[in-house]
Amino acid sequence: MYNFTYHRAGSVDAAAAKLAESGDAKLLAGGMTLLPTMKQRLAQPSDLIDLNEIDGLKGITVSGGTVTIGAMTRHADVAASAEVQQAIPALAKLAGLIGDPAVRNRGTIGGSIANNDPAADYPAAVVGLGATVVTNKREIAGDDFFTGMFETALDEGEIVTAVRFPAPQKAAYFKFPNPASRYAVVGVMVAKTASGVRVAVTGAAPCVFRQSDMERALSGNFSADALSGITQDADGLNEDIHASAEYRANLVVVGAKRAVAEMA
Amino acid sequence: MTGFADFIGGFGDIMTVKVTTTVNGKPVSGDVEPNTLLVEFVRENLGLTGTHVGCDTSQCGACTVHFDGKPVKSCTILAVQAEGHQVVTIEGIGQPGNLHPMQAAFQENHGLQCGFCTPGMIMAGIGIVERNKGTNLSEETIRAELEGNICRCTGYHNIVKSIAAAARGN
Ligand SMILES: Cc1cc2nc3c(=O)[nH]c(=O)nc-3n(C[C@H](O)[C@H](O)[C@H](O)COP(=O)(O)OP(=O)(O)OC[C@H]3O[C@@H](n4cnc5c(N)ncnc54)[C@H](O)[C@@H]3O)c2cc1C
Ligand code: FES
Ligand code: FES
Numbered sequence A: 001m002y003n004f005t006y007h008r009a010g011s012v013d014a015a016a017a018k019l020a021e022s023g024d025a026k027l028l029a030g031g032m033t034l035l036p037t038m039k040q041r042l043a044q045p046s047d048l049i050d051l052n053e054i055d056g057l058k059g060i061t062v063s064g065g066t067v068t069i070g071a072m073t074r075h076a077d078v079a080a081s082a083e084v085q086q087a088i089p090a091l092a093k094l095a096g097l098i099g100d101p102a103v104r105n106r107g108t109i110g111g112s113i114a115n116n117d118p119a120a121d122y123p124a125a126v127v128g129l130g131a132t133v134v135t136n137k138r139e140i141a142g143d144d145f146f147t148g149m150f151e152t153a154l155d156e157g158e159i160v161t162a163v164r165f166p167a168p169q170k171a172a173y174f175k176f177p178n179p180a181s182r183y184a185v186v187g188v189m190v191a192k193t194a195s196g197v198r199v200a201v202t203g204a205a206p207c208v209f210r211q212s213d214m215e216r217a218l219s220g221n222f223s224a225d226a227l228s229g230i231t232q233d234a235d236g237l238n239e240d241i242h243a244s245a246e247y248r249a250n251l252v253v254v255g256a257k258r259a260v261a262e263m264a
Numbered sequence B: 001m002t003g004f005a006d007f008i009g010g011f012g013d014i015m016t017v018k019v020t021t022t023v024n025g026k027p028v029s030g031d032v033e034p035n036t037l038l039v040e041f042v043r044e045n046l047g048l049t050g051t052h053v054g055c056d057t058s059q060c061g062a063c064t065v066h067f068d069g070k071p072v073k074s075c076t077i078l079a080v081q082a083e084g085h086q087v088v089t090i091e092g093i094g095q096p097g098n099l100h101p102m103q104a105a106f107q108e109n110h111g112l113q114c115g116f117c118t119p120g121m122i123m124a125g126i127g128i129v130e131r132n133k134g135t136n137l138s139e140e141t142i143r144a145e146l147e148g149n150i151c152r153c154t155g156y157h158n159i160v161k162s163i164a165a166a167a168r169g170n
Helices: A012-021 A034-039 A075-080 A082-087 A089-096 A109-115 A122-128 A212-220 A245-263 B004-013 B038-045 B101-108 B118-131 B139-145 B157-168
Strands: A005-008 A025-028 A047-050 A060-063 A066-070 A132-135 A139-141 A146-148 A160-166 A170-177 A184-193 A196-202 B017-023 B026-032 B064-067 B070-073 B086-088
Touching: A012 A025, A012 A047, A025 A034, A060 A082, A066 A082, A075 A089, A075 A109, A082 A089, A089 A122, A089 A170, A089 A184, A109 A122, A109 A160, A122 A146, A122 A160, A122 A170, A122 A184, A122 A196, A170 A245, A184 A212, A184 A245, A196 A212, A196 A245, B026 B038, B038 B064, B064 B118, B070 B118, B101 B118, B101 B157, B118 B139, B118 B157, B139 B157
Parallel strands: A005 A047, A025 A047, B017 B086
Antiparallel strands: A060 A066, A066 A160, A132 A139, A132 A160, A170 A184, A184 A196, B017 B026, B064 B070, B064 B086
């Protein structure tokens, strides 16, 4: 790993100020992606600004059907939260399926969504549940946040501070993990919400996406049967040594059906 | 893109940082470069070589230590991040003649062969038992929660047996 200057931020404002003044600085959250990337010398920040000591960025609050999760909240804390398990069980389950226990003890929701790995789990929750991403500058609708492979709507120097999830009527998450890395080969979040049915797919394509054919079918008839005639186009889906595009396309349909069946 | 020359230039400016932390209940401090990993600090600065480096890529769990009581991969956390926190390594949980119940269970159930993965397995195993306190810890749960710890010798069977035995308290 190339060397860098280390800064321990005491507040979001201090972190933002440092970020603005340092040449090629990066925020350090759980470090579960950033530090391995730096070891491989794929990233070479001049400065690391550590968010781990900012208590205000940690924690979960549930009020009026909204679950708000601070950006520095660890995956393990979301998975184990009795409040999240009650309000949005699918979200607690998703957090508990990320990586392994040691990764979940460090990795954070803010780091995960800012990174926007095509195979990450949280993007499926943010889009599938119609969440809102809160930053130090504004609020961004979940639907507008993930803009491409490892790309987000975040501006230079913008810091995610929290994610707000409206509790759905019901939701379920299906994940087909890569047996070695545990990342999603395909993950599908299906939710029945006050504003309609949402189906968000991660792992399958370069970026999380909504499956609108399935959303339409499920709006009329919220059952696995409603998905029988639906196929996922393999065109443009990810293809690697783990799975072909056609295999992923099939998994999207299987995953959505299983998620719906789980809610029956 | 920053080139190699910039890296050399930048490198000269990096200062060592003082880190003060608690390891195995004792206050310790040292001067480290910012890119020093916690596992390097523990092994090289403190001479606590029970914590191993298997992969250095966050996959194998041989480097697992407890950070504020929770298992983490010490190859994927910076030494400076331990400032003000509590770190416990395999040396801190028990000693010969006074083993931690998890260590005793690994000995009793032949939970190791070469022993390379063992410190990490034991630190992860303690985490599994802690997280599932008050439940009847199943073999399935143990296997699922050992996801981040790789063993190249045992086939895991006796490791799972050891953790189950420690959870039962025998
Ligand atoms: C062995 C292993 C298995 C894994 N398996 C899975 C898996 O199954 N599913 C999954 O989804 N993920 C998986 N991950 C990734 C894990 O979830 C990481 O926690 C996550 O990708 C990054 O979060 P982090 O908190 O570690 O962020 P970091 O690595 O610290 O940061 C990642 C990036 O986000 C930026 N960033 C961090 N916080 C903020 C913020 N608040 N605002 C703006 N930018 C920010 C950083 O500057 C950096 O560029 C795995 C990781 C490992 C090592
Ligand atoms: S050495 Fe840290 S996970 Fe393998
Ligand atoms: S006992 Fe040899 S790697 Fe596990």
